[in-house]
Amino acid sequence: MLTSTLRGTTALVCLSLALPAAAQDTDPGFLGTLVLTGGKRDLSFGTALSRTVVGEEEIQDRQASTVAQLIDSVPGVTLVNGTTPQGSGINIRGFGANTTFGTDQKIAVQIDGASVGSEELYRIGTQLFTDPLLYREVEVLRGTIGSFAYGSGIVGGVVKLETKDASDFTGGLPGFGGSQTFEYSSNGDGWVSSTNLAWMPAEGAEFLLNYSLRDQDNLTAGDGSTIGNSAFRTPSYLAKGRFIFGQDDAHSLTFSHSSTVADDKDVPYDQFDTTGGSFGNVDRLTETAQTVLEYRFNPASDLIDLRANLSYADQLIEYDYIPGSSSLEGTPTFPFLLSTVNADQRYETTKLTLTNRSLFDTGAVGHDMLAGVEAQRRVRADNTAAGAPGGTNDRFAMFVVDEMTLGQVTVTPALRYETSRLESSESLAGVPDSYEDDALMGGLALAYDFGNGLSVFGSAAYTEGLPIIDDLGTGANSVRRLDMSEKSRTLELGAEYTGVDVFADGDTFSIRGNLYQTKLWDITSYTVPGSTTQDLERVESRGFELEASYGMANGLYLDVAGHLGEATEYNPDGSDTTWRNSPADRAQLTLGRKFGDRLDLSWEMVHAVDRRDALGDDLPDSTMHNLRATWKPDTQGWLEGSEMRFGVENVLDADYVGHLSSATRKAPGRTFKVSLTKTF
Template structure:
């Protein structure tokens, strides 16, 4: 068994603690974060949170086409169904995107605090429809224990995106700055242009504008075949402003608005497939926008660090069927199918989150406590023809996370109470039009710091997934689902170590592992294979995650990220099968060398085993090699601030299908990318 194998492993393992993000200036958090880096990815330690951060340098270095493609290098994260903004989905520890829907409500995605990508849309990805170059940081929190400040029912984890700031370009001082980036890709003749303009008239005001345009034709697989339905063109923009005011600059107000549009003509309705299939083709206009206004009051008091975040997320998808594109045209089922593919969709989420972080002592116990209240309204236009009933979901939540430290021991309890009310947009004949549900959930984490770079951790967490608008309906199945909540319990155990001068003078070494075990029951979102109305009895999953980074003073470095896991889905009759959405066993090793800030060369190897396609059939192991080079000329004049990045993905042109992907949607073959950028 996997658990037995991992108990006998000599690798260090690490566990997540219940707390929000660690960056103390950018977000309320706990435990001062110390960073050591050996290579491309900074690993946090002293935080005890199962957390991976992809920073601005790595965002540029990976040259990703989508955010999903950017973070699939994180342990336990799977990119489902390709590299297009609309089709690709994010799965964490076996939860999130699956082979039918872009979301199962068990991961949360936030852009500057706005909740996005939460709708169960048939054959469409996560709706995380945006451009990677708008962001300065992407943070992935894995598991339940760190999620209580962000939502209920989160089993896989949280993906948090933070947009760029004007101060990133001006160095935080008054002046004008910006950047221009051009990127070219051989596979699909892809190209990107991203322009940022920043202005700080004073130290108390900053403004940023970004416009990015990304274009790509259909990609080619390793065997030379064309990957259908992989072309896209997505213009995106970001507008952001921040004002600081008051005595000691204790007050700040930040506004951000981002928008991405795709106007696709004669493309498959099914975003997971490579051709129109039975649904045929459509003209599809997709527009996603997020608007956030955040107020912060941070006076010179340990008891007050107040934030009020008001966000609005809006996504519209308009369809027009292409006559003659479906083989079912002219059959009795065609009128129903046309109603499905012509049905427009719109989803609006308005949310207000107010938090306060307080530092205080009670005797020998030091507290770092985050308390908050959240109110959210989600409105979905009725689209019953496409299996998406309309309605309104109002939610109210209270949460508190208190990190209590006594010497070398840290105890962190976390609680969240959430109440939900769902009201149907249309009268439900023979059934109530509104439903209410509430739940109390939480977790407890323990940590011990030996004081020599080694820490050990342990936690238990319980959460409930309250009913959603998709559960509305008059059938017995719908009434059963909307009357109950899914429940899950997760245990984690592990350790981490970090140090300097470990193997040779001046080196740095960080290693962090994490063993987790999750049980999901009272299931409403997954049915028995072959059934549309009989839910699974439970899902059991477990896994082991490992991240490590080593660097030497001469610039040589090694980065590692890996995941081993297995899962079981149990039917009501007691029979079981492999959990259909569990992640593959995966190891990613990067070997590189840096010559100061001038040149960085690296070779990345990604090996995946225990893989399956979208229908559950076994896939052979895959090994992919990637090469990357970054050159920053150390020169004055017009070359000052310029960067050249060169990458070759899938160097050996491997022919394979990604884990949990449709067999018709193969992974891209060899791709050469060149990026030219300049900051000023």
């Protein structure tokens, strides 16, 4: 069925591009043109890269409790296992978070350049443990082709988060500014307070402090039942400063530090489930922090735009078992479980990335080239009792991405070479104390701009996932995995179109569709169902993604996003079945109207089919409706600078289980949300 559907969509894809790519003050390499449309989301087109940006306005409008909740509206992105910061995870095109671990190493997550959420934590999400209100923008890169500046072995994509700046509140002028947000949600009596204080003592110096406190009791499902293990309380804060100096303000130095903490009492160890079960309950303290120092040298030269980004990410999880809470207490297996749930965990990643962006011509060819080197050390405290061996992983990488333009044709080759050295924190029988490996990977993207708003594009990318600290185990499977690197290849083909005055005077229309096909082999991260020692032979997936936005001069707008795909996992004996982590087929439609800059009313419908729970059992189709309203009063006095938001999620109180979620963890029922933001 999918094959015929994909063939049918090819005509649509070939009708779909954007304006020529323009240089932006962001990371170079596969850059797109930001096309402003009349809808909720501004679509970033003009490149072969599948890229979606969720801006600050949409972050506030969606009133999400987690970043995972925020970006599951992106085509191909799935929120795995719930709406709590620790339990939920991000899956892109079937890779990333899964029903066992918070990550499979096939997507990368960065906060201001710091690499976070890279550990395989059993039955704990924590892929991205932070608060949405710390950020001004979340960018999602889907697939491999745009990943070579960020890491190796990336199959699903990259999630990049950018924290807020003081200049966002001061307008870039010296003085004080800030904002205060209060939010309440009826389901679970949730509430949020977020405070931003900004100060620019002079031009070239700015400082920002943010403190956000989010609190929620257990949620209620559509059938009125309580969703266990859905309560949380997470204080977060951000401190950020930037200095701009030197001749022509060519130098800048930016420091940011953010942290989120949860001190949970008597909660299930298994964050994917709703009760303690066999693992029982624990008191758990989770603290995740990121510290980043970035220097930029951007003189009046097209050949130099140098960045040096030094980052440190630290995650600490401390457990204390609650006696009597495990269903297996008193059995022969209980002592093993007791040591597991009492084992503390800590993961530290230090990384230095040096990049330079150059703009130059060689004859008739224009180049936008990003070249860089990266050194990274990941240290993990030994936690053998919880199946997490300790050690260090030192990596060094060199990469180059060169966007070459000749007339209407853009050719973008990308290369990454990476070396890795693993060292175990203890001597284990049959396991080398250290292990070294390297890999060369890369891709090629092509785009042709017809000059009338229409373009076509395609790409091919190859990457390798080198062995990780988790492979330093004593089992035969772990030893075998040290001698392998996981490999994947992704092909993409699509088209996009952007125009004005398309169907009516003053309207804007943007549409992008792309087909992708991915093959993963030499697998080291997934075993055959029912086996703990035999890995899958390969995984093959293909799909179609669509994003479109239409806005009229009178304020009416329509946004569409969708994903249609299928994926298969193959066993060594030749048998096959549906890929256990493949995303559901999903369509999302938003219809709304803006009344100037003061009022925005919208209705959103999300329909998903071909859904499964965490055990692979089929789930019925689901349809959810959401209503949102944003009001910015045009008045003087205490309402000046204020924004009010109202929302109703799951309007019809639908009773359903989310795709890839535990069968016992239902989705939240009808929820009323209201928030007030005051800027000053």
